[in-house]
Amino acid sequence: MSSITIRNLNKYYGSLHVLRDLELSIESGEGVVLLGANGCGKSTLMKCLNGLEKPKSGTISIDQQDVTGARGKRLRNIRRGAGVVFQQFNLVDNLTVFQNVLYGAMGQRPGGLLTVWHSLAPKEFREKAMHCLDRVHMAEKASHRCRELSGGQQQRIAIARMLMQSPKIILADEPVASLDPKAGIEVMDLLWEVVREHKMTVFCTLHQLDLAKSYADRIVGMKAGRIVLDSNQDSADKESLATIYQGETRVDGTSMSDQEYSPADVSTTEVA
Incomplete structure (x- = not known):
């Protein structure tokens, strides 16, 4: 099919x-x-x-x-x-890694931004966000601002955000x-593994x-x-x-x- x-x-x-x-x-x-x-x-x-x-x-x-x-x-x-991974990451620099990953679930329930705002997000979303971060080996960066990360790390966060959608x-x-080149190969390895x-x-x-x-x-x-x-x-x-x-x-x-x-x-x- x-x-x-x-x-x-x-x-x-x-x-x-x-x-x-x-x-x-x-x-x-x-x-x-x-x-x-x-x-x-x-x-x-x-x-x-x-x-x-x-x-x-x-x-x-x-x-x-x-x-x-x-x-x-x-x-x-x-x-x-249909999850999308962009060239320029499209993360919100002044928000935390965890908050950026939560945004991947924004369309899954009524309420828009309130659905995924850190303090209001359902427990299942918060747990899934941490699971997605762990899958891309970035759980320890959950509280960091995205602007503090390297390009390769930011693309890993973008992949974790995409995983929050559970796309096909x-x-x-x-x-x-x-x-x-080194970071590129690491990201491609991770993306294809996922x-x-x-x-x-x-x-x-x-x-x-x-x-x-x-x-x-x-x-x-x-x-x-x-x-x-x-x-x-x-x-x-x-x-x-x-x-x-x-x-x-x-x-x-x-x-x-x-x-x-x-x-x-x-x-x-x-x-x-």
Whole structure:
């Protein structure tokens, strides 16, 4: 059964055609990594998946529910089942680690912020928050302000907050792009461990080809708003991966220069 289904998706910004007749299906329990050069449409696709952007045409279904036509309460219900891990963490710096993790439960009961405010949160939520922090090895930081933590630690807190939702699907948008290589590997190890433990589906955008090869069950490549590669991890060779980054890769039609990319880059950590 498909967890994510995208059919004939088109998205414009003014006259700029960003996503072009895009088709993709991700099965329940799959770990799929999306690769592509800057400006190819990856981030726009992720925004469409969680309802932050509406496409011009086409459909998106998450866990058999239509995202493209959803509004208000219906969209909020869909989002509860799809946890998001962002590149920039999106934590509240002046609140404690514990309070930030509690926010992951905000949509689970009526009352909004009051439901997860530290002193008013139900015991079950407070216990679950500590369990989630323990799972990401950050329980000892529960009383610290998020601004006191390193980037890698903050991304662990973001994963714990996502776990508070008890989602079936994870949308991870460049989750290690702002981290150094060591912290990035630690975060990817943790994220994939959590996904496998809970039998979640994960759709993750990355720039790093070596990480994609290490973690993905399946690698999808995007170029100029279209899917140009869809391959099992074992059959994604250097030559096929190289095609993602060559020629006219941006949605505005401009080409990458030789300084921006060369085929040898597929063996390095950072591609774009």
